[in-house]
Amino acid sequence: MSRSLSRQAGYGLSVLSFLLGLVLWELMVGWFDVPSFLFPAPSAIFEVYFTADVDWLRHTLATLRTALTGFTIGVVFGFALAVVITLSHVLSRMIMPYVVALQVLPKVAIAPILYIMLGFTNTSRVILIVILTFFPIVINVSTGLATVDRNLVHLLQSLGAGRFSVFYKVRLPNSLPYFFDGLRIAVSGALVGAIVAEFVSSSEGLGFLILNSQYTFNTTAAFGAFVILTALGLALYGSVVFLGWRVMPWNERA
């Protein structure tokens, strides 16, 4: 940017641009008489929440529940594995090849096969999300636990501190910003995982709703689901960022 805007003016401009986009969208759809099954107007999407025979709350909560359950388990396991890798050189050497190999595999690819292994259950859906959220946490947290200021380690060691003390006083707090970076990736991954899992098999959730809208040519309902997904994504991501600020007031804000 050649000229910088004040903070308020910047936000104002963003809101204005967004509203303008909505208005243009509405007008274009009207002008060119685009059928709603091709591209519904914003007003039609707004209406669909009241007219369609859909239990929006139930589907939203189903997706949210799956996403958050998988996310929580993935984060806990990811963190635990990162700690184990950091504390034991032997285990690190044994486990890392698997982590690296699996890391590059697009995890959603395994979704159809998970159902063969574990059946068409909610467990299969949660497992997919666990796998998706687990990796960014392991990678980020183990990096944060390892890339510490060596001077601080020497300082503690010179005063007689042992490995546990160095871990607890230096490595763990040092890993927090990395952990929150991982959480931001994981929370987006959790939603992706929930939708993919519901695409493959489910009887409720926003993914199910989108797939069902495809069968019935109810594009407007699918757009309704997109809007809710976007809001969910923003809310979850925002919560992580906000929590990060609260937990780490000492950290530079990205």
Added chain:
Amino acid sequence: MAGDAVERARMSQPDVVTMTGIGKRYSTAKGDDVTALTDVSLSVRDQETLAIVGPSGCGKSTLLRLIAGVDHQTEGTIQRDSPDGGFVVGYIFQESSLMPWRSVYDNVRLPLEVVGRSDPEAIDELIRMVGMQDFEKAYPIELSGGMQRRVSLARAFVHKPSIVLMDEPFTGVDEFTKEGLQHELSRMIRELGATAMLVTHDIEEAVFLSDRVLIMSPRPGRILAEVVVELPKERDPSMRSSIKFFDAAREVRERVLEIHQVGQADPAV
């Protein structure tokens, strides 16, 4: 005279650190050995500040790590003594190396916490000494570089260490701030009656802060010369333009130059 009596009492104290025939070899990732130090013998007397100057890579940081006991020599012995029993070091690094997640107060408290002591008076005194009393609750990110250095000075002295190890403490600090910090550091050493060892490649810094300067050769590091600084114990910035300061700095510089020329004449180096 009283001064002599004090001097005699001091001389009868055992040296705080005595290194005899110290050698240090590292084996590198490629499998070959790097000799960082060979046959280093030196001692740091009680309440003395000893400076060591030498070119980059000659093993200065290694020397301090050996004294601190976070690394071990491959040859020779190190004797560590403390008038009041337990030997502990204070450490000042090339960077401030504060914990970003701790406030100024908690950063200064760290060494006490690690050795399992509680001494709020010492924390308050040190924070006041470096003029950070209005910033006790601030996080390092909220401080200027110079302020962060001052906090790291306070942290190095708070637990009354047997010796304070200083590894190029003001590298990367602008000249203006640097001279102020050096004066502050010399004042702290004197007022707290501390023993200190400074490694640096800044000759003026070495002369201003120390009682004796040892000159090291390029790697593998050896002690090649000693210059005694004939300045009063109490240092102040005006001494930087005194004849004695100038003489000491020149003598160190000449010795460094000699060593450098010897190095150039010797094709093996």
